Amino acid sequence: MIATPGTVLEGSAGSGVARLSVSQLSKSFGGIHALRAVSFDIAPGEIHALLGENGAGKSTLVKIVSGLHVADHGEVFLDGVPRLFRTPMEARRAGVVAVYQDPKLFPHLDVTENIFMGVQPLHRLGTIDRRRMYDRSAELLCDLEAGLSPTAMVAGLSIGEMQFVEFARAMAEGVDRLLFLDEPTAALTPSETERLFRVVRRLRDRGTSIVFISHRLEELEDLVDSVTVLRDGQHVTTRAAAELDEAAVVRLMVGRSIEDLYPGRTELAAETPRAVPSHLGEVRLSVRGLAQRGVFENVSFDVRAGEVVAMAGLVGAGRSEIAQTIFGATPPTSGQIFVDGKLTKVSNPRQMLSLGLAYLPEDRDGEGLIPRLSIMRNLVLPIMGRLSHFGVVSPARERDVSRRYAADLQIKAQTIDQAVATLSGGNRQKVVLAKWLAMNPGVLILDEPTHGIDIGTKAHVHAIVRSLAERGLAILLISSDLPEVLRMGDRVIVVADGRITGVFSRADATQEAIMSAASRRRELGR
Amino acid sequence: MDKEMIRRCTEAMNEGRMSRRKWLQLMLASGLSMSTISAMLANTGVLVGRADAATPLRVFNVPKFTGFVYFELAKAGGEKACKELGAQQIYIGTTTADVEGQVHVLQNIVPQRPDCIVIAALDINAPVPTLKQARRRGAIVVTFDADVAPAGRDLFINMAPFDVQARAMLESALANAPDGGKAIWIAPTPTVANFISQKKAIDDLIAKDPKFKSIQFVDTLYANDDADKSYSIGTSAMQAHPDLKLFISGSGISTPAINKAIQDTDRVGKVFATGFALPSTMKTYLSSGTCKQYALWSPYKYGYMATYFAILLKSGKIKNAEGVAVDVPTIGSRTIEEGSVADLSSMLFFSKGHDDFDTATPMT
Amino acid sequence: MKRRSTPGALQAESLVVAPLNRAGVGLLRNRALGVSVFLVLLGLLFSGLAPNFATLGNVNTIALNGAILVVVACAEAIVVITRNYDLSIGSTVALASYVGLDIVRHFPHAGPILILAPVAIGTICGAINGVLVAYGRLPSVVATLGTMSVFRGLAFLYANGGQINGSDLPPWVERTATSHIFGISTLLLVASAVVVLASLMLGKLRIGRQIYAIGSNPEAAVFYGLNARRVVFTAYTMAGMLTGLAAFLFAARASWIVPYLAQGLELTALAAVVVGGVSVLGGSGTALGAAIGAVTLATLDNGLVLLGASEFARELMQGAAIVVAVVVDALLQRRLRMVLKMMRDRRFS
Amino acid sequence: MIRRLPGWETTLVVLLVFAGAVASFTSPFYLSFDQISYSLQQSIAVVGLIALGLMAVVVIGEIDISLPAIMALGNILFAQLSQAGFSVWLAFPLVLFVCGLCGLLNGVLVVLLGLPSLAITLGAMGVYRAIALLLGGQQGFADFLPGYFWLGSASISGIVPVPLVVLLIAALLFGFVMHWTVLGRALFACGLNARTAFLSGIRVYAVKIVAFTIAGAMSGLASLVYIGQFQSARADNASDMLLFTVTAVVLGGVDIFGGRGNVVGLILSLLLLGTLENGMGLANVSGSVQTLAIGTVLIVSVLIAQAGSWSTVMKRLGVNS
Known part of the structure; x- marks a missing residue:
């Protein structure tokens, strides 16, 4: 049933029945409680913002309602009717769709084919009615003011344009009840963001409920009708947008005093903030004017021996890209990198490793480990050459190095020959950490080291990082976890949209300051 | 590729160590398939000439490749000669004109201690080492249609000068x-x-x-x-x-x-x-x-004459010497010329x- | 077929990106155009070198030799677009032609309806490949390498040393290969019909567009609710059907049918597909492109024969054609991505 | 290393004994040491060397179907060098170098252009086969200098055939390189997760190209053994050796997606296939049925390897089709 523009759907605003109502929704992934008994309602024909820090459970909630995951317990009601979606297709047929940050499309085909794939309008004899399809596609694109030609090839589109294709597809399939937008504006230019908001408002007027998941508070101010804030998987509040200003929302999102960080976890609460190191060694890593066209530009900072520099910012700000460029995984378009004062020429991971610079990637299983190999094999992978003589590997030396580091980092496993895939998230992270410590690096770049691991291991990782700094390592800690940034960072660099938008010493680094610097947009310049 | 790897390793993990039952199950399935294949081979008649020592002279007819009517006729001729002289013909060859394939066939014939090998060779040199081995074990090798180096055979039946x-x-x-x-x-x-x-x-x-x-x-x-x-x-x-x-x-x-x-x-x-x-x-x-x-020429007579000479040589009725004449039924008298070559030469228009x-x- | 322009006035500041993308579409879509230019150049070269290359008779010979390759190239193209390969085409032709024509031999008066016999056998072979690759989750190379030897073995087992001669087949079989309708050889008509039907299927039917989609981005198929396994299975079955038809044409044209027919045909088919601009990385390429690739190879072959080049030249050309076409395809794809990225940056920086 | 199918090697051993039993049942000539050693030497020595090379390529997640063509090229080079009067001691390193170069070329094209290795090596097969035809023409060569045949046909004190010893030594060498050297570890790492390997400082491109080069060189070695066995060289040699080689590698438990496989499994699968072929040969089974049987073994072994167990295979094929 394709919603023809202009008609208002039944059950629109004010008729009492909630478009989406979630009660006692809980979901945990191997020890990590992503959602804990979350309940709230969203009225029909309303733009709703779902806010919270990284790991607050926003994406998990969206994935459950849109059929990608199934909740452990709790129920989802659509227009008062309890529904359970096992696949994205089931959700779509019920009128619920989620548009993710990296849209899943077919690059070789054009915009219209991507919109109507699987639901193409047919002639009587079953062949695709191309004329009607392209007209309908042009109509949808024009309706969305996407400014896209129906015959444009998807391979040539920007992320923003791809998102418009996903919207057009949702409308083509008559998805008109509930639309989730997960971090839609992260990769959009200001003009694209304005266009997006105009479309969202028009959809709302037609009765569709739209749920915005975003960090960009200032963007949402004059758009959103009501707000729900989640923190650490728990529902904090659901209020009308008018009742909250930006500062109040930030306080709700992050506003918990350091003391009651994790109620009931003694070892974390007892973590005292790191004493600012008295003496700092010389500059181990210094980056000057580093840039990657279209991703980040003129990034310059130094990291001294014994110092932990925290790099804060929102998802998609370009911090991982900066780290990978420093590590030599991707060549920079300009800029220089000095390790221990020496300018590094052609850079690739192997060369940076030989200079003592190690990089713990954000995607643990995809880039940090080889899941099917044993703990030992993973651990010694970078230093196989050093431990071998004349190219022949010596299992004895490998075994004792890995046993030493496994014990040192308290990796919980029966034997070090156990496949890494059988370990918990926390232990896998420790294996990656051990892998880099085993080559005793001078500089260590950690990209979201405590992302998605249980609280206990998180504290232990913090302790390890602290002891490494004391031993004189220069550490660059990339993290979206504000408390972690505040507690671990001697200095805090904030990155937004590929630019450094703020540098704070330990003294004046507050959550509010960092949060506002992190969400400062390139043009809005507020 | 990584998602694929994770999926397959989780699949591997939960199947992990092969339980005793599953291992037996795999063994049974593979064993079963092996035995069905060999049973199929054993009784589809493809299995020709199940050899046992007591039968009369065994003549192996090896064509350039099977499935070509020319060699099927030669095989029929050979069959007739064997029946007349009380021998048994085994027709075996590769399906394509593949030199190695033919040598592999010969290598499988040698251990069966053949009495005679009648062969249309695909290459002058490749079969020679294996044919020499067969001759060392007392086999008479007669080539027809295409010859090999003289060291590899006893007699070549040329279709005609x-x-x-x-x-x-x-x-x-x-x-x-x-x-x-x-x-x-x-x-x-x-x-x-x-x-x-x-x-x-x-x-x-x-x-x-x-x-x-x-x-x-x-x-x-x-x-x-x-x-x-x-x-x-x-x-x-x-x-x-x-x-x-x-x-x-x-x-x-x-x-x-x-x-x-x-x-x-x-x-x-x-x-x-x-x-x-x-x-x-x-x-x-x-x-x-x-x-x-x-x-x-008649491939039927060609096969017949080659097999006829091979059996006579093996049973010692004639000596492989120049000038030896043999009266071959339906073909006439043919003599072994110099270089141990004899001509069929019964051309037909x-x-x-x-x-x-x-x-x-x-x-x- | 002119598409109606975008209805309604576009908002002032929304960028009209249609022209910018035209270059992008041009580069990837009509690769077949590039191949036809190459074909024309090849024709000119040979007519210069070999005196009687450009005669009507010779062109007809090329068309006759190329017709069967066109049908087989379309079959292979359908599979390659889904990012899979089919190495069993040659053996399928052998099995389908022998068993199919043997059925024709046993029912001589049944008439042309029996063309369905080899086509049916080809379809079954295609379905077996489909089951192994789609549902058995075998890599397509290993699966079709296995079925190549199984189908060839079955052909020999069935033939059991025999052969089917042109003479003991009903006359209508040979007439299909040699007769002409309004002056054009039926082989040519059948081949062009196959190209038209394949293009219609790939262009106009949902299954056709899904074949492109699966080849373009297999992960996205899940989100679109496409049943990737069923699509790949259907692609192999259709390829088998076309191969069965090619088997009949092969048999009709040859003076007698033997199980060692069409050896190595799959290599020529793959060469034709790759030369015809069907990307080995899946998702792009057309049946028409594959057909033009096939005609190009047939022309190359004919030209070499006229120039008296020996056997190795043919094999060298075929191998070189695959390597060159694949490398050109890779460079084109890379250049296209670069062009599109540059356009994107210009639009947004 | 996860042993997903620890039973794989033991399964091969049991099947080997089973095949031997069936073979001795179908032909009284089977059970004799020199018959078995003679036929194994002929059927698996050359293919085994190429299979070892192919294993290195499959472990890194690629495939090279041009190896038999490279071997044919090696044969012709040996013939030309022998005619030009080169002694085997000089000709052998030369041919190894050229065949290794062919492998290197395959590797460079696949790795630097990021192309599917099947497409590249398919074209390369045609090109190398054509070069062999160009150099060697249509006819075969037979008059080799003395010493060329030694490796392929001699036997130590009359009992142990040299080709099998060469295969054994090559297998031991490969086993050592694959499991005990940094290069071997890198091969497995690239096959399992090239991105992690790259970020762990492994030169992924170089390792992959080395794998292709090793495969090429092994084909060169196989070529010398081939010359010894057939005592002749033709440009169209090894025209249908590809199926046997791929089957041997896959049956040996080497994961077709890369990252897993060991030499013991490969040698056992070679022995099994050799026994199967020998058994069928002695039973005078026609060539077409033999290729049919080997094709079936290839498909069944990959089906089981993919599914992890027979029941999953049935479930997948049964349920969905």
Whole structure:
């Protein structure tokens, strides 16, 4: 049933029945409680913002309602009717769709084919009615003011344009009840963001409920009708947008005093903030004017021996890209990198490793480990050459190095020959950490080291990082976890949209300051 | 690739160590499939000549490749000779003209301690080491249709001396085009020994005998004993030489294929393709007049004579020496010439009305 | 077929990106155009070198030789677009032609309806490949390498040393290969019909567009609710059907049918597909492109024969054609991505 | 290393014994040491060397179907060098170098252009086969200098055939390189997760190209053994050796997606296939049925390897089709 523009759907605003109502929704992934008994309602024909820090459970909630995951317990009601979606297709047929940050499309085909794939309008004899399809596609694109030609090839589109294709597809399939937008504006230019908001408002007027998941508070101010804030998987509040200003929302999102960080976890609460190191060694890593066209530009900072520099910012700000460029995984378009004062020429991971610079990637299983190999094999992978003589590997030396580091980092496993895939998230992270410590690096770049691991291991990782700094390592800690940034960072660099938008010493680094610097947009310049 | 890896390793993890039951299950399934394959082989009649020591002389007939009617007829001839002389023939070969394949077949025959091997070899040298091994173990090796280096065999039965072959082909050519004309010689490859000798004999005969002077060769093309290639070469050559009169080929595969090309490009009566070919493949062209006459020896008699000599040599009835004459039933007296070669030379001409082996007119 | 322009006035500041993308579409879509240019150049070259290349008769010969390759190239193209390969085409032709024509031999008066016999056998072979690759989750190379030897073995087992001669087949079989309708050889008509039908299927039917989609981005198929396994299975079955038809044409044209027919045909088919601009990385390429690739190879082959080049030249050309076409395809794809990225940056920086 | 199918090697051993039993049942000539050693030497020595090379390529997640063509090229080179009067001691390193170069070329094209290795090596097969035809023409060579045949046909004190010893040594060498050297570890790492390997400082491109080069060189070694066995060289040698080689590698438990496989499994699968072929040969089974049987073994072994167990295979094929 394709919603023809202009008609208002039944059950629109004010008729009492909630478009989406979630009660006692809980979901945990191997020890990590992503959602804990979350309940709230969203009225029909309303733009709703779902806010919270990284790991607050926003994406998990969206994935459950849109059929990608199934909740452990709790129920989802659509227009008062309890529904359970096992696949994205089931959700779509019920009128619920989620548009993710990296849209899943077919690059070789054009915009219209991507919109109507699987639901193409047919002639009587079953062949695709191309004329009607392209007209309908042009109509949808024009309706969305996407400014896209129906015959444009998807391979040539920007992320923003791809998102418009996903919207057009949702409308083509008559998805008109509930639309989730997960971090839609992260990769959009200001003009694209304005266009997006105009479309969202028009959809709302037609009765569709739209749920915005975003960090960009200032963007949402004059758009959103009501707000729900989640923190650490728990529902904090659901209020009308008018009742909250930006500062109040930030306080709700992050506003918990350091003391009651994790109620009931003694070892974390007892973590005292790191004493600012008295003496700092010389500059181990210094980056000057580093840039990657279209991703980040003129990034310059130094990291001294014994110092932990925290790099804060929102998802998609370009911090991982900066780290990978420093590590030599991707060549920079300009800029220089000095390790221990020496300018590094052609850079690739192997060369940076030989200079003592190690990089713990954000995607643990995809880039940090080889899941099917044993703990030992993973651990010694970078230093196989050093431990071998004349190219022949010596299992004895490998075994004792890995046993030493496994014990040192308290990796919980029966034997070090156990496949890494059988370990918990926390232990896998420790294996990656051990892998880099085993080559005793001078500089260590950690990209979201405590992302998605249980609280206990998180504290232990913090302790390890602290002891490494004391031993004189220069550490660059990339993290979206504000408390972690505040507690671990001697200095805090904030990155937004590929630019450094703020540098704070330990003294004046507050959550509010960092949060506002992190969400400062390139043009809005507020 | 990583998602695929994770999926497969989680799949691996939960299947993890093969439980005792699953391991047995796998064993049973694989064992079962192995035994069904071997059982199938054992009783599909494909399994020929289940050898046991007590039976009479065992003669292995190895063609260039199985599935070609020429060698099937030779096999039938060999069968008859074995029945008459109380021996047992085992016909085994590769499906494609693959030199190694044929050597593998021979390598599987040697341990079966064969009494005689009658072989149409695909290469002059490749089979020699294995044939030598068979002869060391007392086997008599007789080659026919294509010879190997003398060290590898006891006797070679030549279809006919090359001048007889040349005469048969040229006479067929004249029968098609009485006043001769431009001709093209078709051979499988530039280097196959007996085709080179055939062409030389033809050239000598044209130079020597005024009767064939009217035939002049304008080109030589190679068709790799492949019907499709011969067809396309034939069509292309007819374009290249609009005034072409004759195709002459010693290959039983090229001659019929070019006849079809002549028919398809409706040049019947203008261009003729003759030489050696098999009756079964040429019937339509004889009846439609595309080809008036071609020649061939009888593969049936060829197989018969080769096997006949092999059994006599093995049973000691005759010695493999020059000048030894043997009266071969239905063929006549044939003598072993110098270099231990004997000629079948019972050429036949095939024309309309005489288009198979029993009605063909023997060449004088 | 002119598409109606975008209805309604576009908002002032929304960028009209249609022209910018035209270059992008041009580069990837009509690769077949590039191949036809190459074909024409090849034709000119050979007519210069070989005197009687450009005669009507010779062109007809090329068309005859190329017709069957066109049908087989379309079959292979359908599979390659889904990012899979089919190495069993040659053996399928052998099995389908022998068993199919043997059925024709046993029922001579049944008439042309029996063309369905080889086509049916080809379809079954295609379905077996489909089951192994789609549902058995075998890599397509290993699966079709296995079925190549299984189908060839079955052909020999069935033939059991025999052969089918042109003479003991009903006349209508041979007539299909040699007859002409309004002056054009039926082989040519059948081949062009196959190209048209394949293009219609790939362009106009949902299954056709899904074949492109699966080849373009297999992961996205899940989100679109496409049943990737069923699509790949259908692609192999259709390829088998076309191969069965090619088997009949092969048999009709050859003077006799033997189980060792069409050896190595799959290599020529793959060469034709790759030369015809069907990307080995899946998702792009057309049946028409594959057909033009096939005609190009047939022309190359004919030209070499006329120039008297020996056997190795043919094999060298075929191998070189695959390597060159694949490398050109990779460079084109890379250049296209670069062009599109540059356009994107210009639009947004 | 996860042993997903620890039973794989033991399964091969049991099947080997089973095949031997069936073979001795179908032909009384089977059970004799020299028959078995003679036929194994002929059927698996050459293919085994190429299979070892192919294993290195499959472990890194690629495939090279041009190896038999490279070997044929090696044969012709040996023939040319022998005719030019080179002694085998000089010809052998030369041919190894050239065949290794062919492998290197395959590797460079696949790795630097990021192309599917099947497409590249498919084209390369045609090119190398054509070069062999160019150099060697259509006819075979037979008059080799003395010493060329030694490796392929001699036997130590009359009992142990040299080709099998060469295969054994090559297998031991490969086993050592694959499991005990940094290069071997890198091969497995690239096959399992090239991105992690790259970020762990492994030169992924170089490792992959080395794997292709090793495969090429092994084909060169196989070529010398081939010359010894057949005492002749032709450009169209090894025309249908590809199926046997791929089957041997896959049956040996080497994961077709890369990252897993060991030499013991490969040698056992070679022995099994050799016994199967020998058994069928002695039973005078026609060539077409033999290829049929080997094709079936290839498909069944990959089906089981993919599914992890027979029941999953049935479930997948049964349920969905």
